Amino acid sequence: MRPGITAVALAVVCAVILALGLGGGVLLGRWSAPGERPRIAETATVVTQIQSLSQLVTVRYVFEKVVRLDDVKWYGQNRLLMVAHGIAKAGVDLQKLRPEDVHASGDTLVLVLSRPQLLDVYLDENKTEVIERSTGMLREFDQQMEQDARRQAVEEIRKAARASGILKDAEDRTKLQLLAIGQVAGFKTVEVKWK
Numbered sequence: 533m534r535p536g537i538t539a540v541a542l543a544v545v546c547a548v549i550l551a552l553g554l555g556g557g558v559l560l561g562r563w564s565a566p567g568e569r570p571r572i573a574e575t576a577t578v579v580t581q582i583q584s585l586s587q588l589v590t591v592r593y594v595f596e597k598v599v600r601l602d603d604v605k606w607y608g609q610n611r612l613l614m615v616a617h618g619i620a621k622a623g624v625d626l627q628k629l630r631p632e633d634v635h636a637s638g639d640t641l642v643l644v645l646s647r648p649q650l651l652d653v654y655l656d657e658n659k660t661e662v663i664e665r666s667t668g669m670l671r672e673f674d675q676q677m678e679q680d681a682r683r684q685a686v687e688e689i690r691k692a693a694r695a696s697g698i699l700k701d702a703e704d705r706t707k708l709q710l711l712a713i714g715q716v717a718g719f720k721t722v723e724v725k726w727k
Contacts (some may be wrong), residue, residue: 555724586627608668616685617659622702648702
């Protein structure tokens with residue numbers, strides 16, 4: 533089947549499922565007695581996007597960072613204290629892999645990869661919290677302070693991840709994971725080289 537026809541067929545199926553789910557919800561609402569408590573109707577879960585990823589994430593570090601921002605003016609001070617819970621992920625971008633970077637000979641596989649890099653650094657919003665926020669008497673509340681604190685926390689976590697050796701750890705773990713994958717594929721020896 534051609535990719536264009538497959539996408540159209542998938543869209544039609546999703547639309548039909550969505551329509552049936554909505555229709556079922558309306559009918560259930562009409563048939564329920566007026567005094568009953570609201571019920572949750574089962575509706576379809578529809579895939580809205582499928583994205584292929586070309587990154588091999590091999591290591592994830594979790595950090596906690598206290599960020600303190602002080603904005604002092606002659607007429608008052610604004611202060612924000614935040615405990616940021618951050619995550620840094622490192623690995624290899626497989627999109628840069630070309631056919632000439634893969635060499636298979638007998639039971640030996642040689643892969644030439646780009647060096648590992650930080651693939652993602654972000655804050656876990658469920659665990660990041662503002663501990664203290666104070667506004668001077670003659671000052672207005674500064675909404676931008678919290679965003680500045682979050683940006684600063686992400687940058688500090690990025691630096692801490694590099695200083696902690698995340699890239700070396702990602703390099704070692706990439707080799708181990710590719711060795712395991714290669715052995716499952718039937719290769720006795722898997723050698724990883726870096727560009």
